Amino acid sequence: MASRFQAELATALGTAAFGAVVVAGAIEYGIGWDSAGPEPGAFPFYVGILIIVASLANGVQALAQHRALAAAGFLDGPHARRVLIFMALSVAFVILASLLGLYVAAVLYVAAAAWWQGGYRPWVGAACGIATALFFYVVLEKAFQVPLLKGPLEAALGIH
Amino acid sequence: MDNIASLFYGFGVALSAYHIGLMIVGVLLGILVGVLPGLGAPNGVSLLLPLTFAMDPVAAIILLTSIYWGALFGGSTTSILFNIPGEPSSVATTFDGYPLAHKGEPTRALSFAFLSAGFGALVGVIVITLLSSAVARFALKFSSPEFFAVYLLAFCSFVGLGGASPFKSIVAIGFGFAFGAVGMDSVSGSLRLTYGFDELLAGISFLVAVIGLFGIGELILTVEQGLELAGIRARISPRDVLSAALAMPRYWVALLRSAAVGCWMGITPGGPTAASFMSYGLAKRFSRNRDKFGTGEPEGIISPETADHAAGTSAMLPMIALGVPGSATAAVMMGGLMIWGLNPGPMLFVERPDFVWGLIASMYLGNVVAVILVLATVPLFASILRVPFALIGPVIVVICFVGAYTVGNHTFDLWLALAFGLVGYVFKKLDYPIAPLVLAMVIGDKAEDAFRQSMIMSGGSLSIFWSNGLVATLTCAALVLLFWPLIAAGLRRLPGLLSTGRRTPAA
Numbered sequence A: 001m002a003s004r005f006q007a008e009l010a011t012a013l014g015t016a017a018f019g020a021v022v023v024a025g026a027i028e029y030g031i032g033w034d035s036a037g038p039e040p041g042a043f044p045f046y047v048g049i050l051i052i053v054a055s056l057a058n059g060v061q062a063l064a065q066h067r068a069l070a071a072a073g074f075l076d077g078p079h080a081r082r083v084l085i086f087m088a089l090s091v092a093f094v095i096l097a098s099l100l101g102l103y104v105a106a107v108l109y110v111a112a113a114a115w116w117q118g119g120y121r122p123w124v125g126a127a128c129g130i131a132t133a134l135f136f137y138v139v140l141e142k143a144f145q146v147p148l149l150k151g152p153l154e155a156a157l158g159i160h
Numbered sequence B: 001m002d003n004i005a006s007l008f009y010g011f012g013v014a015l016s017a018y019h020i021g022l023m024i025v026g027v028l029l030g031i032l033v034g035v036l037p038g039l040g041a042p043n044g045v046s047l048l049l050p051l052t053f054a055m056d057p058v059a060a061i062i063l064l065t066s067i068y069w070g071a072l073f074g075g076s077t078t079s080i081l082f083n084i085p086g087e088p089s090s091v092a093t094t095f096d097g098y099p100l101a102h103k104g105e106p107t108r109a110l111s112f113a114f115l116s117a118g119f120g121a122l123v124g125v126i127v128i129t130l131l132s133s134a135v136a137r138f139a140l141k142f143s144s145p146e147f148f149a150v151y152l153l154a155f156c157s158f159v160g161l162g163g164a165s166p167f168k169s170i171v172a173i174g175f176g177f178a179f180g181a182v183g184m185d186s187v188s189g190s191l192r193l194t195y196g197f198d199e200l201l202a203g204i205s206f207l208v209a210v211i212g213l214f215g216i217g218e219l220i221l222t223v224e225q226g227l228e229l230a231g232i233r234a235r236i237s238p239r240d241v242l243s244a245a246l247a248m249p250r251y252w253v254a255l256l257r258s259a260a261v262g263c264w265m266g267i268t269p270g271g272p273t274a275a276s277f278m279s280y281g282l283a284k285r286f287s288r289n290r291d292k293f294g295t296g297e298p299e300g301i302i303s304p305e306t307a308d309h310a311a312g313t314s315a316m317l318p319m320i321a322l323g324v325p326g327s328a329t330a331a332v333m334m335g336g337l338m339i340w341g342l343n344p345g346p347m348l349f350v351e352r353p354d355f356v357w358g359l360i361a362s363m364y365l366g367n368v369v370a371v372i373l374v375l376a377t378v379p380l381f382a383s384i385l386r387v388p389f390a391l392i393g394p395v396i397v398v399i400c401f402v403g404a405y406t407v408g409n410h411t412f413d414l415w416l417a418l419a420f421g422l423v424g425y426v427f428k429k430l431d432y433p434i435a436p437l438v439l440a441m442v443i444g445d446k447a448e449d450a451f452r453q454s455m456i457m458s459g460g461s462l463s464i465f466w467s468n469g470l471v472a473t474l475t476c477a478a479l480v481l482l483f484w485p486l487i488a489a490g491l492r493r494l495p496g497l498l499s500t501g502r503r504t505p506a507a
Helices: A004-027 A042-064 A066-071 A077-100 A102-116 A122-144 A152-157 B002-014 B017-035 B041-052 B057-082 B088-102 B106-139 B144-161 B166-181 B206-224 B238-267 B271-286 B298-314 B316-322 B328-339 B346-351 B353-384 B389-408 B412-429 B435-458 B462-466 B469-482 B484-491
Strands: A073-075
Touching: A004 A042, A004 A066, A004 A073, A004 B166, A004 B412, A042 A066, A042 B166, A042 B435, A073 A077, A077 A102, A077 B206, A077 B389, A077 B412, A102 A122, A102 A152, A102 B389, A122 B389, B002 B057, B002 B106, B002 B353, B017 B041, B017 B057, B017 B353, B041 B057, B041 B206, B041 B328, B041 B389, B057 B088, B057 B106, B057 B298, B057 B328, B057 B353, B088 B106, B088 B271, B088 B298, B106 B238, B106 B298, B106 B316, B106 B346, B106 B353, B144 B166, B144 B435, B144 B462, B144 B469, B144 B484, B166 B206, B166 B435, B206 B328, B206 B389, B206 B412, B206 B435, B238 B271, B238 B298, B238 B316, B271 B298, B298 B316, B298 B353, B316 B328, B316 B346, B316 B353, B328 B435, B346 B353, B389 B412, B435 B462, B462 B469, B469 B484
Parallel strands: none
Antiparallel strands: none
16 A cells, blocks of 8 residues: 555655644744743744754655655555554544543443454453453542543442 | 762662552563553653652652663563563564574573663663762753753754664654643743644643653554564573573673663663664674574673663663753653652752652662562563453553543543554654654753743854853764764764664664
8 A cells, every 4th residue: 555655755744744833833923032032932933944844854865765665565455454443443432531431431442442353252342341441440540549531421320 | 979978868768668669569560561562661651650740759750760660671571572572672682582582591581681681770870870960060050051052962862873864853853842832931921832722721741742652653553563472481490590690790791881882872862772772783793602693692682681771771860960861761750850849950969869869779779679570570471461462452542541631631632642642653653763752842841941041141142052161062062963973974984883773763
């Protein structure tokens, strides 16, 4: 699928774009000199410029080594599929965590990942997920008194 | 000897049942995070850091440094038994460690690794004991331009010595500074780079970044490769350990050379990863047994391990004495120090000698505890790795996200951790170094303050960085390190000396 060359070039463009965003954000706050010395945007402005310049250099290097890099693989079908599934599950986890709290999301996530990615029976995954959630509850909530994000289920059960 | 007296004072601080207990807990947790794929020393420390906010700083730093020692040992265990480096810095250990274990001598391989690691760490701590207060006393003379020059030196040495492509290192450093600049500007108090997101007003926590970059990024990589673990069973027999220990003195040249390489790379922030590769490269070049390298040669285990731990330990020296961490993990710890209300740098020796010397004394104890515990628990931890990754992987993912949430109780941090995870994954695949990014994020504000104050002092002229002998020396040293790849290429037409170290991604 994607070659190392494409990945190098895309990343160089991406980091350059990030640098541009930093520069744009810095200009908003002034990049010059005022009564108190350099303005707040000055340092980030030059950092942004540095990122852009170095990114361009990376892009040029990738172009210069085009032949070698184009032959090298970056991500092919089965690998990309695993990464995509992982990312999809992670995004789902974060959305679930925002809606239902971390405990419920953790149980669902571990169960789904073990079942979908690992090919385990659903109850094995579910058991694993519940054990994880209980572990967090005991260690964080009880032992260290660090509260985690909770949702409607905990509220219904009266756990604060 | 002032230092020796201070050290004994430090042992007085560190030696309590509570602290020893924390060491044991820390080392065990450290071995665990070192052994598990996706959890390494930097994010192991990051995950635990929020739990220490309420602890006494001395107890907290003992817990965190012990995790660090444990993680360094845990990383070597998986390198040798599974041919999978648990830490980037133990990649070089796989070259000869796995073959020796594969030949049926896992105990010997592990003993060589742990004992030389312990030796490297010990040399690192001795260096810290002897040099730290002198360095700190020297640094008391520093004002803003000198401090900025020291920061510059740190970043230039990443670019020049780190091993990754120089431009990629610069991009990584720039990213770190940019992330660090988000939120409140520490000089003028105005907000910047928030792009209208209320969630960014408080800035981006380096802990969330570390958890994403190292933790989730590493997990994506592991998932991508569809990791199947096929390990070698190890049962530690005391007799084999003893025979390995008796064989150790024979390798004194390799031990001393590697410890020196490690200390150098740890103090100038080349980091443990670059140190271990460089040490392996040197050993391979100068050893009498160089033909046997790659087939399970003890020197090929001893050299990277000694350098790895010497660098990991001595990376703490610039952190406590100058406020410039020498590795990603040291950067995280330094961020912790600032959260606990301490000011890393020369003043720490004056303000909190109990903290400094308690920490240094605990390093001696912690490493002894670590060597003993790791030898005792290798079979246990190796068996954890036999739990299929499909079950343990999702649990580690959840641990990372929960850790990101506990940093500041923000749901937004979960998204940030995920985004950093993706960045970390791409950076790792393309050999962009991540450690300098973390370093820049942690010391970004301090570097910027130093720069702006220097500019105010000089009225905007860069010549202030050459205004006296001290700052000029530091600045020139920084420039030499920055252009080191070019200088080195000019100096040596001899191929190979550093080539093994040159091509490796830094941790």
